[in-house]
Amino acid sequence: MNRIVFVIFIAAVLLLSGCVSEEVRELQEVEIREYQGENLSSIGDFRENSIKGPQYIDIENYSLEITGLVENTKSLSYDEVLNRQKYSKLVTLFCVEGWNAKILWEGILLKDLLNEAGIKPEANTVIFYAYDGYSTSLPLDYIIGNDIIMAHKMNGVVMPSERGFPFELVAEEKWGYKWIKWITKIELSNDPEYRGYWEQRGYSNNGDLDKSFVG
Ligand SMILES: Nc1nc2c(c(=O)[nH]1)N[C@H]1C(S)=C(S)[C@@H](COP(=O)(O)O)O[C@H]1N2
Ligand SMILES: [Mo]
DSSP: OHHHHHHHHHHHHHHHHHHHHHHOOOOSOOOOOEETTEEOOOTTOOOOOOTTOOOOOOGGGOOEEEEESBSSOEEEOHHHHHSSOEEEEEEEEEOTTSOEEEEEEEEEEHHHHHHHHOBOTTOOEEEEEETTSOEEEEEHHHHHHTTOEEEEEETTEEOOGGGTTTOEEOOTTBOGGGSOOSEEEEEEESOTTOOOTTTTTTBOSSOBTTSOSBO
């Protein structure tokens, strides 16, 4: 008798645990706020100061263009962009307005994308364009030499629209205005003097964090 009760008990436990584990569904990813002993900022800590306010990109109709001084022009869907090795980096964004945010970024290496398209030897500058008409540029050497990534996740969650979904440039060691959000086009160029949105309005073209952004 005892044995039967025991067997029923075990069967019930197995059944229940089966049900419970089937019930567990991950509804949303939870933001990471600590990484290797360091506290992170929150994706809610950013100030909204984009030139035209937040952009809401319809991902079904989204494509990322790779153009200019490349062997093969590319037009990639969101999934096609993400269909390669991901990398993460802990980097702090500093805005010229005096605030900052330390975030664990995750995304893809720009040099992987560019090498796939084939970098022409004359190229020395990478110009980025965004959905809101914003643009900025950075030296090709900087992008390649520093393993610069284009992020689709922040603190382990998919980047919110307000923060730059689908992709934001993680321009480490550069002021926030180089961290272009809502990227739609990457152009390889041989014009190191190209000036983006804020650069045309007086911000420094190199955007180095250790220098003043004016002048
Ligand atoms: N497309 C686009 N990217 C942009 C901007 C913008 O106006 N449009 N603003 C830049 C600036 S000045 C900063 S500081 C960072 C972070 O801005 P956020 O706090 O609005 O996310 O985004 C940068 N990327
Ligand atoms: Mo900024």
